Amino acid sequence: MPTRLSGAPSTLQSARDGIAFVWFMPVENYAEASIRHFSDAEHLACSGRFDSAGHLIGFAAECAIKHAVLSLAAGPVAKLHIPLLIEHARKRLHGQRDRAVHTLIGDPAFFDGWRVEARYESDGGTDASRYASWRVAASRTIGAAGLRKRP
Secondary structure, three states: EEEOOOOOOOEEEEEOOOEEEEOOOOOOOHHHHHHHHHHEEEEEEEEOOHHHHHHHHHHHHHHHHHHHHHHHHHOOOOOOOOOHHHHHHOOOOOOOOOHHHHHHHOOOOOOOOOHHHHHHHOOOOOHHHHHHHHHHHHHHHHOOOOOOOOO
């Protein structure tokens, strides 16, 4: 069973044979991920695949929120999902000059019903209407975070 080497978070060592494996952890690019997830969600929605589209549109909003937190507030961003991410971001963004994202995520209806766990549920949990409401919220969040969607 591989174990982490102390002091080297990107290195694993096999306790049995002493072999070390090095890998590179990707750097999060929340801005690009947000736009990519939004675009992919739109393609899926055009094919009537609202469950997967809804899942990705939520990730698009999450990445835009994380981008805003990193851009406006010092320190790392927590690896959370909606709704816990919303509470974390509201605390981190409170008192910042640019309050657009803070205002959007303060709406109690923001991404109402979206859950990361829905990816494991049966088909049919997200309909066109629910996707459309999440799409509007994601689009507004992306804009409020200062990101621009691809044409």
